[in-house]
Amino acid sequence: NAGVTQTPKFQVLKTGQSMTLQCAQDMNHNSMYWYRQDPGMGLRLIYYSASEGTTDKGEVPNGYNVSRLNKREFSLRLESAAPSQTSVYFCASRDSQIGYEQYFGPGTRLTVT
Amino acid sequence: EDKVVQSPLSLVVHEGDTVTLNCSYEVTNFRSLLWYKQEKKAPTFLFMLTSSGIEKKSGRLSSILDKKELFSILNITATQTGDSAVYLCAVVPSGTYKYIFGTGTRLKVLA
Numbered sequence: 695n696a697g698v699t700q701t702p703k704f705q706v707l708k709t710g711q712s713m714t715l716q717c718a719q720d721m722n723h724n725s726m727y728w729y730r731q732d733p734g735m736g737l738r739l740i741y742y743s744a745s746e747g748t749t750d751k752g753e754v755p756n757g758y759n760v761s762r763l764n765k766r767e768f769s770l771r772l773e774s775a776a777p778s779q780t781s782v783y784f785c786a787s788r789d790s791q792i793g794y795e796q797y798f799g800p801g802t803r804l805t806v807t
Numbered sequence: 808e809d810k811v812v813q814s815p816l817s818l819v820v821h822e823g824d825t826v827t828l829n830c831s832y833e834v835t836n837f838r839s840l841l842w843y844k845q846e847k848k849a850p851t852f853l854f855m856l857t858s859s860g861i862e863k864k865s866g867r868l869s870s871i872l873d874k875k876e877l878f879s880i881l882n883i884t885a886t887q888t889g890d891s892a893v894y895l896c897a898v899v900p901s902g903t904y905k906y907i908f909g910t911g912t913r914l915k916v917l918a
Binding site: 698725727729734735736737738739742744750752753784790793794795796797798799800801 | 811838839841848849850851852855895897899904905906908909910911
């Protein structure tokens with residue numbers, strides 16, 4: 695039981711490049727989330743998916759797109775990376791029928807130069 | 808605008824000290840409040856509180872919620888160096904899947 699996994703762990707992009715951050719969970723959770731964490735800013739919600747087939751914007755969605763590929767996988771895409779997107783990205787999941795506890799992945803450290 | 812404010816921003820104590828971390832919130836239709844511990848990587852869940860005045864305990868850690876005054880505290884007694892981490896507070900409004908996180912309190916425990 696791996697919990698929540700994220701790939702890659704580290705990535706360096708040039709401004710304007712695109713990439714997709716992958717997230718998968720094996721806990722059969724219905725809800726999944728993408729956050730970014732910047733120094734002094736706490737965790738900010740980018741997008742979330744309440745259930746398979748649905749996605750909604752969070753606090754800071756500009757510059758990102760998401761895909762809930764199936765119940766297990768939730769990917770985050772940067773179409774044209776900007777230096778302001780340099781951050782640590784966390785994926786999380788929870789079973790909304792049980793409670794509010796979220797389980798987080800190990801994070802992806804992204805640097806955009 | 809919904810917001811969660813944690814204080815202090817950082818704290819340095821010695822092993823054996825007791826610390827109190829604060830989380831205040833202004834959230835429409837409060838549903839629950841969660842505490843997380845974040846060491847080097849992902850946040851890990853500590854407590855969830857939904858009712859006022861009920862204390863949650865786990866070993867040396869405890870937390871209580873005051874829904875009237877809109878805050879929660881996290882207490883850590885007999886601190887150890889392994890307690891060094893960032894402690895995050897998050898609030899979930901009713902009827903939403905969104906979590907609103909505070910900026911965290913960075914705790915450093917010196918041997």
